[in-house]
Amino acid sequence: xxxxxxxGYRPQGGAPLRAPLPRMRTAARQRxxxxxxxxxxxxxxxxxxxxxxxxxxPLPHWRRCPxxxxxxxxxxxxxxLAAPPAGAAAPAGLRAGPRAGRAxxxxxxGAGPRLQxxxxxxxxxxxGQYYLVRNLSVHELVAHEFIDxxxxxxxxxxxxxxxxxxxxxxAALLPNGKxxxxxxxxxxxxxxxxxxxSQYSGKKVMRYIVTVDLTDSGFHPDSKxxxxxxxxxxxxxxxxxxxxxxWYNPGAEGSTLMSYFSKNQIQALKPKIxxxxxxxxxxxxxxxxxxxxxxxESCSTEELFEWLGAVLNQVSLNNKSSSxxxxxxxxxxxxxxxxxxxxxxxGFIIPEKIIQLLEQLCCYFGEPKLAYWLTLTVHGFADSPVxxxxxxxxxxxxGENLYNFVIFRNLDYWLQMAVGTNDDCPx
Amino acid sequence: xxxxxDEAIQDILTRKAVVLEHYSKKKTKQKKKKTKGFTAKQxxxxxxxxxxxxxxxxxxxxxxxxxxxxxxxxxxxGLKPDVQPHVIQGKLLKADLHGAIVTVTKSKCPSYVxxxxxxxxxxxxxxxxxxxEDKLKVVPKLNNVFSLEIDGFISYIYGSKFQLxxxxxxxxxxxxxGTIDL
Numbered sequence: 271x272x273x274x275x276x277x278g279y280r281p282q283g284g285a286p287l288r289a290p291l292p293r294m295r296t297a298a299r300q301r302x303x304x305x306x307x308x309x310x311x312x313x314x315x316x317x318x319x320x321x322x323x324x325x326x327x328p329l330p331h332w333r334r335c336p337x338x339x340x341x342x343x344x345x346x347x348x349x350x351l352a353a354p355p356a357g358a359a360a361p362a363g364l365r366a367g368p369r370a371g372r373a374x375x376x377x378x379x380g381a382g383p384r385l386q387x388x389x390x391x392x393x394x395x396x397x398g399q400y401y402l403v404r405n406l407s408v409h410e411l412v413a414h415e416f417i418d419x420x421x422x423x424x425x426x427x428x429x430x431x432x433x434x435x436x437x438x439x440x441a442a443l444l445p446n447g448k449x450x451x452x453x454x455x456x457x458x459x460x461x462x463x464x465x466x467x468s469q470y471s472g473k474k475v476m477r478y479i480v481t482v483d484l485t486d487s488g489f490h491p492d493s494k495x496x497x498x499x500x501x502x503x504x505x506x507x508x509x510x511x512x513x514x515x516x517w518y519n520p521g522a523e524g525s526t527l528m529s530y531f532s533k534n535q536i537q538a539l540k541p542k543i544x545x546x547x548x549x550x551x552x553x554x555x556x557x558x559x560x561x562x563x564x565x566x567e568s569c570s571t572e573e574l575f576e577w578l579g580a581v582l583n584q585v586s587l588n589n590k591s592s593s594x595x596x597x598x599x600x601x602x603x604x605x606x607x608x609x610x611x612x613x614x615x616x617g618f619i620i621p622e623k624i625i626q627l628l629e630q631l632c633c634y635f636g637e638p639k640l641a642y643w644l645t646l647t648v649h650g651f652a653d654s655p656v657x658x659x660x661x662x663x664x665x666x667x668x669g670e671n672l673y674n675f676v677i678f679r680n681l682d683y684w685l686q687m688a689v690g691t692n693d694d695c696p697x
Numbered sequence: 698x699x700x701x702x703d704e705a706i707q708d709i710l711t712r713k714a715v716v717l718e719h720y721s722k723k724k725t726k727q728k729k730k731k732t733k734g735f736t737a738k739q740x741x742x743x744x745x746x747x748x749x750x751x752x753x754x755x756x757x758x759x760x761x762x763x764x765x766x767x768x769x770x771x772x773x774x775g776l777k778p779d780v781q782p783h784v785i786q787g788k789l790l791k792a793d794l795h796g797a798i799v800t801v802t803k804s805k806c807p808s809y810v811x812x813x814x815x816x817x818x819x820x821x822x823x824x825x826x827x828x829x830e831d832k833l834k835v836v837p838k839l840n841n842v843f844s845l846e847i848d849g850f851i852s853y854i855y856g857s858k859f860q861l862x863x864x865x866x867x868x869x870x871x872x873x874x875g876t877i878d879l
Binding site for chain 2: 455458459460461462464465501502506693
């Protein structure tokens with residue numbers, strides 16, 4: 271695997287990522303033999319799944335597919351890369367990077383490349399917007415006005431900004447109404463709210479997870495639970511963070527986050543979208559029903575995953591003897607593509623927008639194109655307290671948690687999910 | 698001696714002193730009248746230290762708190778703002794804490810955090826505290842940090858190092874040993 275460092279994962283250009291993409295191991299189709307996530311030296315686990323035909327089925331089908339079901343909070347960045355066909359023209363595709371979202375779009379050479387780029391640009395025009403609030407106290411997220419206005423209607427996502435999961439206190443609000451606080455030992459002892467020790471702590475526990483269910487029936491105003499939580503967060507140990515907030519509401523009525531938090535310094539931000547073109551790229555040949563790859567006909571899922579990581583990190587795929595960084599080659603069989611198109615979306619993107627993006631990409635295959643496949647990669651925040659659903663996420667050395675869609679021309683798709691060491695298996 | 702000749706016996710008797718058997722009067726030691734003490738089991742049965750539920754009212758113990766404040770002020774000679782903290786600390790270590798209003802600030806078990814009340818009884822390992830809601834709470838000292846406030850001075854008591862009976866604490870010298878991390 272290439273040793274080149276990844277691009278920055280943090281939104282709005284922060285510090286670069288700490289480690290390159292992980293080596294993965296293919297698990298069985300039903301993630302049967304995924305490695306133990308609790309072991310200190312366990313390699314990250316990769317689950318590859320080939321799902322059948324999704325042709326012609328609208329939104330509800332996508333909701334059933336694992337990525338949508340996972341409903342990862344604050345999923346950021348979708349990356350789609352279209353693979354070139356065996357022929358001359360290279361298809362277009364989008365690839366979004368990790369949270370910060372990098373979209374990589376491979377553009378075909380054959381049919382008028384200039385026509386395709388604006389088409390793609392228009393399809394990923396709207397990825398929603400998110401808000402950054404500075405110095406917001408956590409007790410305001412527990413206030414009943416906030417719960418009634420945002421948590422109970424639609425889905426509200428919140429994550430603390432610029433906090434490290436293994437060092438500082440972190441808070442997150444999941445769309446199912448649970449507020450997760452990942453606190454260190456001293457804060458937990460002073461806060462006074464019951465929690466459990468983190469799964470990834472050794473003999474001496476230094477990290478605790480406190481979960482507060484805001485939609486619980488016992489959490490109405492003037493209940494003991496609510497009073498205790500409010501007292502702990504307001505008077506005993508006030509916690510204040512910078513929050514990234516997003517709210518998805520199909521009804522679109524009522525106050526918005528902007529007006530609710532007008533007293534705090536709130537900024538509305540749009541995810542950053544960049545496009546780039548890669549020329550003369552070697553792409554592996556894939557067959558949708560061959561997960562393991564036939565020796566001379568197609569590549570396996572792991573090889574594709576590694577190749578994707580190499581391309582995203584701009585690692586050269588020719589095994590030059592003078593290169594000290596990598597000896598990585600494109601897996602065989604492969605084709606040379608004249609142009610590939612990469613689109614990167616960086617920001618705090620919610621799963622509903624990613625589903626819309628996926629549908630738009632499927633529509634791309636509606637007209638006959640020369641592309642054989644395209645890829646969409648979504649990275650979760652390395653510092654988020656949860657990875658999939660509510661399973662705890664630790665940083666260890668990389669904090670990766672990502673999933674990758676490979677969509678074929680006949681609308682078959684592969685779904686690959688990868689996690690780091692301190693993580694539970696993806697669902 | 699019985700088998701010797703008469704002259705020999707005479708000889709010995711004139712020169713040496715012969716010790717006859719001697720019975721000394723045994724002094725009957727006067728048995729110390731031990732004060733009739735109770736065993737711990739009997740003491741518990743007698744319930745000397747239990748407070749009846751009717752008497753478990755916070756308002757009743759407020760005068761006790763006032764008395765305690767007065768006692769501490771006398772102990773520290775006034776509690777002026779310019780007094781050095783370690784002097785007060787030294788005195789508080791040996792002071793009696795019955796009647797102080799105390800709050801649990803830090804605890805390994807989060808449900809103890811926030812308990813505030815007047816200390817009614819101090820045992821070796823626990824405090825019995827009565828809260829404003831007239832509830833008698835038994836709070837262990839181990840792994841708890843209590844905060845004590847008197848006239849603007851806030852002191853923190855690390856319960857893990859404080860596991861002594863009140864009477865014994867006045868005689869003990871506290872040394873810095875180990876960590877105060879919970």
